[in-house]
Amino acid sequence: MTLFIPLFFLILGLAVLVKGADWLVKGASSVAKKWGISSLVIGLTVVSFGTSAPELLVSLLSAARGSTDLAVGNIIGSNIANILLILGITALIIPLTVKKNTTFKEIPFAVLAGVLVVLFGNDSFFDGNTFNAISRTDGFAFIALFMIFLYYTYGISKVKGEHENIDEYGWSKSLWLFFLGIIGLTIGGELIVRHATNLATLVGMSERVIGLTIVAIGTSLPELATTVVAALKKKVNLAIGNIVGSNIFNVFWILGLTAIVKPIPFDLAINLDAIFAAFAVLLLFIVVVMGKHEVKKWHGLLFLLLYIGYLGFVVLMP
Numbered sequence: 001m002t003l004f005i006p007l008f009f010l011i012l013g014l015a016v017l018v019k020g021a022d023w024l025v026k027g028a029s030s031v032a033k034k035w036g037i038s039s040l041v042i043g044l045t046v047v048s049f050g051t052s053a054p055e056l057l058v059s060l061l062s063a064a065r066g067s068t069d070l071a072v073g074n075i076i077g078s079n080i081a082n083i084l085l086i087l088g089i090t091a092l093i094i095p096l097t098v099k100k101n102t103t104f105k106e107i108p109f110a111v112l113a114g115v116l117v118v119l120f121g122n123d124s125f126f127d128g129n130t131f132n133a134i135s136r137t138d139g140f141a142f143i144a145l146f147m148i149f150l151y152y153t154y155g156i157s158k159v160k161g162e163h164e165n166i167d168e169y170g171w172s173k174s175l176w177l178f179f180l181g182i183i184g185l186t187i188g189g190e191l192i193v194r195h196a197t198n199l200a201t202l203v204g205m206s207e208r209v210i211g212l213t214i215v216a217i218g219t220s221l222p223e224l225a226t227t228v229v230a231a232l233k234k235k236v237n238l239a240i241g242n243i244v245g246s247n248i249f250n251v252f253w254i255l256g257l258t259a260i261v262k263p264i265p266f267d268l269a270i271n272l273d274a275i276f277a278a279f280a281v282l283l284l285f286i287v288v289v290m291g292k293h294e295v296k297k298w299h300g301l302l303f304l305l306l307y308i309g310y311l312g313f314v315v316l317m318p
Contacts, residue, residue, distance in 0.1 A: 142259070
């Protein structure tokens with residue numbers, strides 16, 4: 001019964017967090033549309049930030065409470081889940097065609113994000129320092145790169161002429177959804193951080209392992225839902241673009257902000273996970289290039305098998 005309580009509240013927190021992000025996106029998008037903001041800009045800002053809100057809240061709250069292993073584990077674990085779990089499942093539903101621009105510009109940008117996490121986190125190896133950490137200076141560098149990515153994304157989307165379909169509600173419903181979303185994110189994030197820490201203590205697992213598994217998968221649910229729905233509607237460009245963009249957001253935006261709030265220690269265990277996350281994105285790039293701009297069904301199966309193997313390694317060898 002003692003173990004059941006934190007597990008119950010952890011799952012409840014994940015559900016509240018994901019629903020809060022959904023409400024926030026719908027409410028804020030509706031308000032923005034009423035103010036005459038184009039659906040293009042709304043898609044690039046409100047929707048993109050909203051799907052990353054779960055990871056952002058969990059990571060910031062974790063860092064503020066001193067649970068930095070949970071914070072970085074959540075980000076790295078989400079990136080691994082995005083590529084190997086979510087793209088794996090989606091590719092099994094329908095092969096994913098990747099545009100040349102995404103292959104040679106956006107995916108390499110995601111590879112860069114993964115590599116920089118490893119480089120910034122290994123101060124002892126590259127600088128001879130006695131302590132490994134992603135510092136506040138590293139955090140500001142991530143934010144600067146994130147601004148460059150946003151500028152690039154805006155320019156590409158403007159050329160392509162792609163738009164998001166935004167639902168518009170009445171003023172009262174829009175505002176209610178917006179504020180309920182903020183409340184849901186706050187409550188859900190607090191429940192996750194508090195009870196994930198308690199659960200780790202009770203079962204003898206580290207915060208890193210909890211962050212890489214349960215919390216990472218939970219906070220990736222918005223990306224999973226968006227990607228699978230996009231694939232079912234044959235919008236394969238949106239499907240893979242959502243995943244690649246989410247990985248870039250997680251590192252440059254969320255990890256950047258988290259490091260600014262509190263420098264993130266980087267031990268050997270986290271380092272191995274960061275290297276695997278960078279490998280996962282690099283593998284996606286190799287698969288897309290060799291598959292002639294397509295993620296085939298057998299690629300999806302390979303991704304899923306790698307993810308299952310990785311989870312087994314993390315749990316059995318914490």
